[in-house]
Amino acid sequence: MNAAVSAGPAMAAPAQFGLINLLKAGAAQLIVLHHLAFYGPMSDHARALMPELMDWLTDHARIAVQVFLVVGGFLAAKSLSPSGRPGIATPLHTTWRRYAKLAPPFLAAALLAAGANALASAWMTHDSISAPASFGQLSAHALLLHSVLGYESLSAGAWYVAIDFQLYAGMVLLLWLSGRLSGDGLRTWLMPAVMLAAVSSSLLYFNLDSDWDNWAPYFFGSYGLGVLAWWASDAKRTRGAVALLLAMLVLPALAALVLEFRVRIAVALAVACALFAFGRARLAADAGRAWQLVNYLAKTSYAVFLIHFPVSLLVNAAFTRFAPAEPYWQAAGMAIAWGASLAAGAAFHRWVELPLGRIVSRVAQHVYARPVPA
Numbered sequence: 378m379n380a381a382v383s384a385g386p387a388m389a390a391p392a393q394f395g396l397i398n399l400l401k402a403g404a405a406q407l408i409v410l411h412h413l414a415f416y417g418p419m420s421d422h423a424r425a426l427m428p429e430l431m432d433w434l435t436d437h438a439r440i441a442v443q444v445f446l447v448v449g450g451f452l453a454a455k456s457l458s459p460s461g462r463p464g465i466a467t468p469l470h471t472t473w474r475r476y477a478k479l480a481p482p483f484l485a486a487a488l489l490a491a492g493a494n495a496l497a498s499a500w501m502t503h504d505s506i507s508a509p510a511s512f513g514q515l516s517a518h519a520l521l522l523h524s525v526l527g528y529e530s531l532s533a534g535a536w537y538v539a540i541d542f543q544l545y546a547g548m549v550l551l552l553w554l555s556g557r558l559s560g561d562g563l564r565t566w567l568m569p570a571v572m573l574a575a576v577s578s579s580l581l582y583f584n585l586d587s588d589w590d591n592w593a594p595y596f597f598g599s600y601g602l603g604v605l606a607w608w609a610s611d612a613k614r615t616r617g618a619v620a621l622l623l624a625m626l627v628l629p630a631l632a633a634l635v636l637e638f639r640v641r642i643a644v645a646l647a648v649a650c651a652l653f654a655f656g657r658a659r660l661a662a663d664a665g666r667a668w669q670l671v672n673y674l675a676k677t678s679y680a681v682f683l684i685h686f687p688v689s690l691l692v693n694a695a696f697t698r699f700a701p702a703e704p705y706w707q708a709a710g711m712a713i714a715w716g717a718s719l720a721a722g723a724a725f726h727r728w729v730e731l732p733l734g735r736i737v738s739r740v741a742q743h744v745y746a747r748p749v750p751a
Contacts, residue, residue: 392659395668396651397448398675404444405678409685409718411438412533413711416505416686419693422707440644442537443599447648449541450603451656453548461608461622463568464556468549475545477741480521481733483538486683486725487518490532493687497694505690507531524591532686536591543593544600551575569608573625576601580633580642598633598642602626602649610653623653674719680730681722688721689714 414420414434424431457465465471491510498506507529514531517523521539523530530536551571559567579598589595609622630646633639660668674681696710 393664393668393672393675394656395658395660395664395671396655397451398660398668398672400444400448400648400651401678402671402674404441405674405681407434407438407441408534408682409689409715410434411441412686413689413714414438416533416689417693418501418503419696419707419710419714422702423704423711426704426708437640440641443641443645444648445537445541446544446596446599447603447606447645447652449544450548450600451607451649451652452603453545453600454604454607457548458552458568459607460611460613461568462564463552463559463571464564465549465552468553472546472549474741475549476521476542477737478734479538479542480519481737482680482683482725482730483521483535484515484519485729485733486687487515487531487535489684490687490690491515493690494531497690500694500698503693503697505693532683534682534686537682539591540593540596544597547575547593547597548600548604569605569622569625572601572604572608573629576605576625577629577632580629581636584633584639584642585637598629599645599649602630602645603652606649606652606656610657612657626650626653673723677719677722677726680726681718683730684721684725685718688718692717 411434414431420431420435454461457471487510491507494507495509497503510531514523514528517526517528518531518535521542524536524539552568555567555571576598579594579596579601583589583592583594584596584598586595593600605622605626609619609626611619614622626649627646630642630649633642634646660672664672692710692714696707700706700710
């Protein structure tokens with residue numbers, strides 16, 4: 378999500394993963410629309426105009442989170458183990474970098490959400506408004522442990538940030554342990570075998586029990602499908618190796634669907650197969666304006682994910698307080714909230730997410746550049 382800034386002559390923009398950006402951009406819009414439909418009161422009034430659409434957004438659009446899970450695994454494999462081999466040199470440092478990327482903008486958004494809740498409560502009474510945030514609640518959010526510790530989330534979708542960090546840390550741990558335990562003869566296929574076991578246990582056991590939905594094992598099936606999709610799409614592999622990796626990807630998901638059909642797992646499998654086929658394809662340097670918009674929406678998707686709920690809450694409160702409770706007025710309010718969420722996400726990305734990323738990066742470079750005391 379970091380933008381490159383160059384001085385002097387213009388440099389060519391880095392090639393973009395077209396399908397990944399399209400999936401991220403589209404999934405982000407569905408999540409925003411799902412929360413607009415799920416949390417009223419604007420949607421309660423607008424439902425009369427489009428009941429079927431509102432029902433679909435409320436009940437099914439949230440499945441778009443599977444896109445982020447699978448894409449997250451795909452990109453984690455690219456970053457942490459592009460060839461599928463075990464071992465990672467600095468597991469704590471690698472995990473810390475992920476935390477440092479996710480947590481600072483997340484905490485900033487949580488503080489904005491706490492302020493939005495306080496302001497919205499002056500204009501309306503609704504169950505989408507949270508109680509005033511406590512110090513313990515904010516601290517749990519800062520540590521990405523709010524769901525685990527039983528604190529109410531300050532913003533819709535906050536659970537996903539904590540799960541993303543758990544999944545990434547779990548991937549790092551598996552790579553590190555496998556590297557410590559493996560010999561040279563096992564290195565080629567050890568990680569795919571470990572990933573197959575992790576994916577299978579998630580899909581066939583943990584994902585069937587909602588008591589696990591605050592923990593990574595519940596979601597690791599979808600995440601691991603993305604990991605296997607990256608490894609299987611490696612053009613350097615033989616056809617036999619690709620076929621075996623593809624079987625590792627498809628068979629556990631099919632077994633899980635036979636055991637108990639879950640739309641979320643079917644969507645995750647479809648996304649993983651699409652990434653296997655087209656996930657590494659990059660856009661041409663002269664991609665048109667439509668693709669430029671897609672790329673930008675993908676780049677700002679995390680910021681939009683973080684900030685859209687407080688923005689939507691404030692628009693809901695304003696339309697409850699100042700606008701007629703008529704379906705057309707309230708539907709217009711939903712459209713305004715959608716557009717305002719995208720605009721606020723762009724501003725948050727530029728003025729909060731990127732500056733915080735640069736500050737954290739400079740601090741990390743300073744810390745890790747220090748000589749170790751004798």
